[in-house]
Amino acid sequence: MAETPLADAARDLIENRAVMLTRMGEDGAIEVRDATMPAPHDDGIVIRVEAASVNPVDWKIRDGAAPFLDEDDLPAPIGRDCAGTIALLGPAAHNMLSIGQRVMAHVGGFDRGGQARFVRVDATEFTAIPDSVSTIDAGAVGLIGTTAWQGLFDHGRLEAGQSVLIHGGAGGVGHLAVQLARIKGATVYATCSGKDVAFVESLGAKMAIDYEAQDFEDVVSEMDLVFDLIGGAVQERSLAVIRDGGTLITTIAESDTVEAPPGIRVESYMARADNGVLAAILDHMKDATLRVEVGKTFPLDAAQDAYVHNREGHDRGKTVLLT
Numbered sequence: 138m139a140e141t142p143l144a145d146a147a148r149d150l151i152e153n154r155a156v157m158l159t160r161m162g163e164d165g166a167i168e169v170r171d172a173t174m175p176a177p178h179d180d181g182i183v184i185r186v187e188a189a190s191v192n193p194v195d196w197k198i199r200d201g202a203a204p205f206l207d208e209d210d211l212p213a214p215i216g217r218d219c220a221g222t223i224a225l226l227g228p229a230a231h232n233m234l235s236i237g238q239r240v241m242a243h244v245g246g247f248d249r250g251g252q253a254r255f256v257r258v259d260a261t262e263f264t265a266i267p268d269s270v271s272t273i274d275a276g277a278v279g280l281i282g283t284t285a286w287q288g289l290f291d292h293g294r295l296e297a298g299q300s301v302l303i304h305g306g307a308g309g310v311g312h313l314a315v316q317l318a319r320i321k322g323a324t325v326y327a328t329c330s331g332k333d334v335a336f337v338e339s340l341g342a343k344m345a346i347d348y349e350a351q352d353f354e355d356v357v358s359e360m361d362l363v364f365d366l367i368g369g370a371v372q373e374r375s376l377a378v379i380r381d382g383g384t385l386i387t388t389i390a391e392s393d394t395v396e397a398p399p400g401i402r403v404e405s406y407m408a409r410a411d412n413g414v415l416a417a418i419l420d421h422m423k424d425a426t427l428r429v430e431v432g433k434t435f436p437l438d439a440a441q442d443a444y445v446h447n448r449e450g451h452d453r454g455k456t457v458l459l460t
């Protein structure tokens with residue numbers, strides 16, 4: 138018997154598919170599989186995901202280079218953020234929430250993944266999307282938004298009138314950090330590759346430094362804050378351009394972090410899901426004072442290609458999966 142459009146719609150409501158990590162290693166398998174339909178917890182929700190971003194942490198986990206999952210956890214879902222509509226409400230969900238409402242989330246726990254058709258999120262992990270912000274843009278901004286905000290303001294304590302050097306200013310976290318620091322009233326310098334200099338300056342950097350053509354030590358000095366999204370030698374060299382009493386904040390794992398020399402505070406951190414920060418980010422996006430650059434989109438079933446693109450593409454802007 139031929140299936141009716143109603144049957145298709147019903148299937149859409151109950152069938153989940155998710156990007157799953159099935160084994161570790163650089164040639165490790167990302168598979169898009171049928172998955173169980175999640176149920177909302179207490180005051181949480183289940184999101185019918187429409188857009189979810191790919192972040193470097195996803196392929197670092199796949200490659201065994203990030204300590205958040207190990208072989209015993211596999212198969213495991215992947216993806217740190219997403220946007221879509223509310224599909225299910227928890228029994229204690231806020232009475233202002235409704236089925237079908239557009240929301241976005243930073244998925245906090247590694248037991249869940251945003252790269253799926255449905256994902257459960259807790260009340261502290263999601264916020265409503267303003268009308269003027271697209272679902273794709275909202276789906277691209279969850280992890281990078283909280284990372285940039287918490288790095289600059291919670292850990293970096295950046296104030297108006299201060300100077301900040303952002304390493305990796307054209308990347309996902311970096312291009313938001315450049316804009317957020319500019320909105321705060323800081324003077325922003327950023328490193329990036331030559332192809333991205335004009336882009337980073339268009340976001341509000343006083344100067345973008347082409348890291349392939351120029352040493353940043355020859356350009357900046359006495360920075361109040363260095364926000365490091367690159368690590369390694371870049372992190373070490375940065376100590377020379379920070380003023381006495383200044384700060385280096387890095388997103389790169391603790392084991393790689395340089396020791397704090399006298400007079401300079403050095404801190405690494407892990408971004409944590411915070412719906413207050415998400416709401417503040419979207420508030421800036423609502424009136425276009427903050428924009429997220431979406432690079433290439435892929436269908437969910439092409440997640441494998443999206444990971445390759447994100448790891449090797451060198452194009453600026455977020456890689457986004459559409460479900």
Ligand SMILES: NC(=O)c1ccc[n+]([C@@H]2O[C@H](COP(=O)([O-])OP(=O)(O)OC[C@H]3O[C@@H](n4cnc5c(N)ncnc54)[C@H](OP(=O)(O)O)[C@@H]3O)[C@@H](O)[C@H]2O)c1
Binds near residue numbers: 193366453
């Ligand atoms: N701790 C946390 O909670 C947390 C959260 C989010 C991200 N992270 C980490 O933070 C890092 C940045 O994340 P992301 O999402 O922004 O990555 P991304 O989108 O891949 O951006 C990285 C950027 O750095 C540029 N780049 C490469 N080498 C550089 C150098 N030597 N100097 C300056 N720029 C350089 C890249 O451009 P080209 O390729 O064109 O050179 C790219 O624009 C990643 O390692 C990620 O895993 C950590």
